[in-house]
Amino acid sequence: MTTLAKLALPAALIALPSLSLAEDASVAGVNAATDTVFILNSLLFLVGGILVFWMAAGFAMLEAGLVRSKNVTMQLIKNISLFSLAAIFYYLIGYNLMYPLGSWGIDGVLSGVWGPGVLETVGVTAEGADDYAYASTGSDFFFQLMFCATTASIVSGTLAERIKLWPFLIFTIVLTAVIYPLQASWKWGGGFLDAAGFLDFAGSTVVHSVGGWAALTGALILGPRIGKYNKAGKTVPIPGSNLTLATLGTFILWLGWFGFNGGSQLAMGTVGDVGDVSRIFANTNTAAAGGAIAALILTQLLYKKPDLTMVLNGALAGLVSITAEPLTPSLGAATLIGAVGGVIVVFAVPFLDKLKIDDVVGAIPVHLIAGIWGTIAVVFTNGDASLGTQLYAIVVVGLFTVIVSGIVWYVLKATMGLRVDEETEINGLDMAELGMEAYPEFSKG
Amino acid sequence: MKLIIATIKPFKLEEVREALTEIGVRGMMVTEIKGFGSQSGHTEIYRGAEYAVNFVPKVKLEIVVAANMADQVVETITNTAQTGKIGDGKIFVLDVQQAIRVRTGETDADAI
Numbered sequence: 001m002t003t004l005a006k007l008a009l010p011a012a013l014i015a016l017p018s019l020s021l022a023e024d025a026s027v028a029g030v031n032a033a034t035d036t037v038f039i040l041n042s043l044l045f046l047v048g049g050i051l052v053f054w055m056a057a058g059f060a061m062l063e064a065g066l067v068r069s070k071n072v073t074m075q076l077i078k079n080i081s082l083f084s085l086a087a088i089f090y091y092l093i094g095y096n097l098m099y100p101l102g103s104w105g106i107d108g109v110l111s112g113v114w115g116p117g118v119l120e121t122v123g124v125t126a127e128g129a130d131d132y133a134y135a136s137t138g139s140d141f142f143f144q145l146m147f148c149a150t151t152a153s154i155v156s157g158t159l160a161e162r163i164k165l166w167p168f169l170i171f172t173i174v175l176t177a178v179i180y181p182l183q184a185s186w187k188w189g190g191g192f193l194d195a196a197g198f199l200d201f202a203g204s205t206v207v208h209s210v211g212g213w214a215a216l217t218g219a220l221i222l223g224p225r226i227g228k229y230n231k232a233g234k235t236v237p238i239p240g241s242n243l244t245l246a247t248l249g250t251f252i253l254w255l256g257w258f259g260f261n262g263g264s265q266l267a268m269g270t271v272g273d274v275g276d277v278s279r280i281f282a283n284t285n286t287a288a289a290g291g292a293i294a295a296l297i298l299t300q301l302l303y304k305k306p307d308l309t310m311v312l313n314g315a316l317a318g319l320v321s322i323t324a325e326p327l328t329p330s331l332g333a334a335t336l337i338g339a340v341g342g343v344i345v346v347f348a349v350p351f352l353d354k355l356k357i358d359d360v361v362g363a364i365p366v367h368l369i370a371g372i373w374g375t376i377a378v379v380f381t382n383g384d385a386s387l388g389t390q391l392y393a394i395v396v397v398g399l400f401t402v403i404v405s406g407i408v409w410y411v412l413k414a415t416m417g418l419r420v421d422e423e424t425e426i427n428g429l430d431m432a433e434l435g436m437e438a439y440p441e442f443s444k445g
Numbered sequence: 446m447k448l449i450i451a452t453i454k455p456f457k458l459e460e461v462r463e464a465l466t467e468i469g470v471r472g473m474m475v476t477e478i479k480g481f482g483s484q485s486g487h488t489e490i491y492r493g494a495e496y497a498v499n500f501v502p503k504v505k506l507e508i509v510v511a512a513n514m515a516d517q518v519v520e521t522i523t524n525t526a527q528t529g530k531i532g533d534g535k536i537f538v539l540d541v542q543q544a545i546r547v548r549t550g551e552t553d554a555d556a557i
Contacts, residue, residue, distance in 0.1 A: 237491035303490040310492060350493030362492070 029125060037269030038132055044277065045139035048263020051256045052146035056083045058252030059153040063160060064438070065246030066309065066361045070428025071161045072241060072438035078156045078165065082172045086149035089177035092116050094148055095141055098181035099189050108192035111185055117141050134267075143263055147207050150260070151180045154211025157361035159218050162225050162425055165433055167412040171218070174408050180210055183397050198393035199385045202264035204324030204374035205397050212368025213401035216357070221409045222418050224358030226425050235353040238360075243308055250312040254288050257319045261326040280326040284319065287326070287338025291318020291370075294342030302346065310349065313362040314342030317370035324371075325378040325385075337377045341370040446541040446553065447515035451506045452480065452534040453526040458504045464525040465508070468517055472557070474507040484532040503534060509541055509557050 060079035064072050093114070100111035119138045120130055130137045152172045159168065184206050186193040200206050230236050240246060261284045267273045295314025299307040318338030322329070329337060348365035357364070375394055378385040412418055419425070424432035431437060453461060458475065465473065479500035486499040510518055519536055527533055546556040 235494035237494045237496045239491055303493070305490065307490065307492060346493070353492075353494060 031126065034132070035126070038126075038129070038135060040268045041135035041266075042139040044263055044265070044268035045135055045143040048259035049139070049143040049146050051259020052143070052150060052263065053256075055146075055150055055253050055256030055260065056080075056153055058249045058254075058256055059150075059157065060249065061245045061252060062249030062312070063157045063361055065242040065244065065249060066157070066240035067160045068238065068428070069241040069439050070430055070437070072430065073434050073436055074165065074429040075156070075160055076438065077434065078168060079153065081165075081169055082152045082156060083149045085169060085172050086152045086176040087145060089173050090117075090145045090148045090181065091141075093177040094181035095144065097178070098144065098148075098184045100185060102190070104191075108190075108195060109186070110182070111189065147184075147203060147260070148176050148180050151207050151211040151214075152176050154208065154363050154367045155215045155218060158215035158359045158363045159222055160360040161429065162419055163218070163222055164416070164418060164420055165429075167416045167418050170412060170416075171214075171405070171408055175214055175405070179214065179401060179404050180207075183210060183400055186396075187393070193393045193396065196392065197384070197386060197389045199378050199382060199390070200324050200375060200393070201326055201378075202261045202323045204320055204371040205394055208320045208323060208367040209371035209375070209394070210397060210401050212364050212366075212371055213398050214405040215359070216364050216368060217402050217405045218409050219357050219359055219364070221406070221413060224356055225360070226422060228358045229353075229356050233356075235350070240309065246309065246312055250315055253316060254285075254319065257284050257288070257323075260284075261323055265327070276327055282331060283326045283329055283334035284322055286331050286335045287318040287322030287341070288315045289318070290335035290338030291315050291321065291342035291345070294318075294339040295346050298343060298346045309362070310346055313345040313349070313366050316366045317341030317345045320367055320370040321374035321377060324374040325382050328381040330381075333381055337374065337380070340373060340377070341366075344370050344373055446509055446544060446557065447512050448539040448541045449506070449508045449510065449515060449518050449522070450537040450539070451508070451522045451526070452478065452503045452536075453506065453522070454528065454533060455502055455504045457526045457528075458506075461506070461522055461525045464521050465518065468521055469514070470508060470510060470518060472508070476505045476507075478503050478505045482532075482535065501532060509544060511554055511557070 056079065060076055063075045063079065067075050093116075095117035096113040096115055097111045100113050103112040104110065105112035119141065120136060121128060124136070126132045152175050155171070155175065156168065185191045187198055187200055187206050188194070225238065227236055228238060258281050262277045262280045265273055265277045265280060268277055292311050292315035295310045295317075296306050299305070299310045318341045321337050321341035321344075322334055326334070345362065345365045348369050349359075349362055352359055352364060359365070372394055375390050376387065378390060379387045409418065420429060420433065428437075451461075455477070462473070479502050481500055484501060486497055486501055488495050488497050490496075506522070508518060515538055519538060522536055544553050544556040545551070
């Protein structure tokens with residue numbers, strides 16, 4: 001611990017030489033070698049968690065930029081509300097549902113631990129810690145909560161500009177309290193998918209495809225925005241209000257992803273772990289670059305002009321693609337895996353439009369289809385992965401999410417109604433549902 | 446007095462303003478507009494879907510000058526704003542009955 005303090009705070013120690021003398025003496029209750037592992041693992045969770053938290057800002061900005069100005073306030077209120085609901089319901093139910101720690105109700109399928117998450121005591125000691133050999137419970141809870149919130153963030157963009165606020169938020173509660181944690185327990189909680197040998201490092205399937213499946217199911221039940229497809233069946237583009245914000249949002253997500261994938265190493269207490277976290281940062285970055293450049297070149301070739309919104313989606317698809325296995329690929333392989341994600345986006349966006357599935361921000365290509373690709377791509381660089389098991393997990397998680405979220409969407413549609421009325425949709429959800437606009441001085445888009 | 450209304454390509458505005466100032470035009474009104482003529486818009490692609498841009502951005506100039514200067518103004522605008530490609534714009538010339546300078550109450554030739 002003394003060594004660490006010197007590394008981290010050389011200036012402070014030079015300024016206060018007496019401090020370093022004091023720290024050289026052994027301190028009661030401090031065991032430098034084993035404490036270091038606990039501290040560094042917890043620190044990875046905390047810093048990673050902060051970065052993944054920031055992805056909520058990225059989603060909010062991306063979505064605010066890709067909807068029309070008359071719906072921006074609604075999109076922002078959905079984003080901050082869904083994040084906050086995820087925080088509360090992951091605490092109340094989700095955390096213990098996802099991590100039964102061996103106490104299964106139905107073995108490998110359903111946690112036997114129901115109830116709120118509980119933190120360690122104030123000023124916890126080595127003896128009193130839940131898992132002194134690993135990390136603090138608070139850091140683990142904080143980190144895992146952010147992944148749950150990310151799953152919920154994915155849904156809001158697809159369904160933008162037409163879904164009512166409250167049914168959407170109720171769906172978010174079910175998603176973050178039950179759907180996400182339950183299926184995540186099958187892999188990350190040590191359940192049957194984990195036992196089957198399914199590999200998903202940071203959640204191409206567990207996080208991104210689950211958000212994507214829930215969004216796809218919602219989009220099918222909700223229907224497209226008025227005017228998105230004309231009577232002749234052709235797609236009518238509805239340009240977003242602010243590509244500057246959409247670009248900022250993409251860069252914020254890119255930044256947050258270092259915590260998302262890097263933190264998912266789940267340990268930083270050894271040379272090997274720190275080396276792996278470093279590999280993951282570098283691979284995550286290059287996969288995003290590969291996705292962006294693939295979309296840039298492809299839109300230039302196909303459409304004669306590059307399409308910024310596709311390049312932004314391409315970078316995100318690259319990130320989702322590398323999320324299932326950001327550790328084992330070389331930099332070159334990671335770039336290619338990301339690039340395929342970028343290609344997927346360029347073809348999947350118009351394909352969904354052909355099927356009249358209206359996905360406002362491109363979340364289904366980015367999170368679902370690139371998520372499936374990333375989950376399959378694990379087999380190219382990780383010898384422990386089997387294609388059959390990866391496909392099995394993709395299908396199991398997909399079926400579960402589609403069925404449960406389909407039931408929830410239908411119940412909400414039958415009881416509260418999902419869509420705003422036609423007049424509200426045309427006038428914009430901001431004024432009709434909230435009575436305030438994001439850009440009151442000039443928005444009449 | 447004549448009112449000359451000219452629609453031109455936006456990127457030609459500065460060049461046209463300089464040329465008109467050189468021949469003694471002392472004021473003009475400028476508006477950013479959209480419209481279509483024989484060019485009839487064009488198509489663009491957004492997220493893989495083609496869409497028609499039915500109204501093309503143009504700049505509209507409105508210039509009031511003495512009648513004997515109108516031809517020279519029209520000629521200057523035509524020469525300066527011309528690229529030879531489709532969409533260079535149009536010029537209309539109208540009679541003006543009266544002009545008043547608000548500050549002084551001067552009228553007609555004195556007011557422009």
